[in-house]
Amino acid sequence: MNAFGITDKGKVRSANQDAYRLSLSPDGEYVLAALCDGMGGVHGGEIASAVAADSFMQYAEDMLRREPKSDAAQVLREAAAYANLKVYDRAFRDESCRGMGTTLVAALVRPEDAAVVNIGDSRCYWLADGQLQRDHSLVQSMVDRGLITEDEARSHPRKNVIMRAVGLERTIRSDIFRLDIRPGDALLLCSDGLSNLVDAGEMESLLLASSDDDAVCRELLRMALDRGAPDNVTLALVRR
DSSP: OEEEEEEEOTTTOSSOOEEEEEEEOTTSSOEEEEEEEEESTTTHHHHHHHHHHHHHHHHHHHHHHHOTTOOHHHHHHHHHHHHHHHHHHHHHHOGGGTTOEEOEEEEEEOSSOEEEEEESSOEEEEESSSOOOOOOBHHHHHHHTTSSOHHHHHTOTTTTOBSOOBTSSSSOOOEEEEEOOOTTOEEEEEOHHHHTTSOHHHHHHHHHHOOOHHHHHHHHHHHHHHTTOOSOEEEEEEEO
8 A cells, every 4th residue: 555645835825724644554554644624813724734633643543553453434433533622622722723623534544444534625536436525515515405516616606615624613523434445446635725626537537547646646736736726735645
């Protein structure tokens, strides 16, 4: 299994409020990836994404060390809940961070099982027989209900309104997806700084054309930057 990630503040933002973390177990038994897109205040989003990503990874890795055969979905669910609590508590204790929050999309991939957790509008694309592309923004809920099309969603004035985020409440409801990952499959986690500018077809073409994960990620980032990159751009690629 392989993993590679990259992040950039983009062409407009003065700071990078995205964060990603990758962990490959020493024995090669799992890959753990987490990506967060923060929001709130001058520095709140930057703090929220870092706290969430670090807390998530710490909890998940500790659990995998204690219980190596833990169910993948359960590991992600508990780690997401822990990360949410850590961000919420930080905002509660630090007045300058009040109201901060972050998206979270994360994956745990092992030979025997794999799962993805998603909170907010950061995405996970699964390159295999199927594709996973879900978020919890207001606009995506309108697409799901058939009120607008995918094309209309790209330019909708409220496309950045998120219905769920890590750290806004003391508890969080997360979406968990169990995946039947096979050798050669890939998971691409990304913030909306990429998905708003590069469509799924372009991502798929690059993933199919090359097994050089470093080159694929750098090309996807270049495409977003060439198209103006008004937001931070972050992606993490895990290949089985």
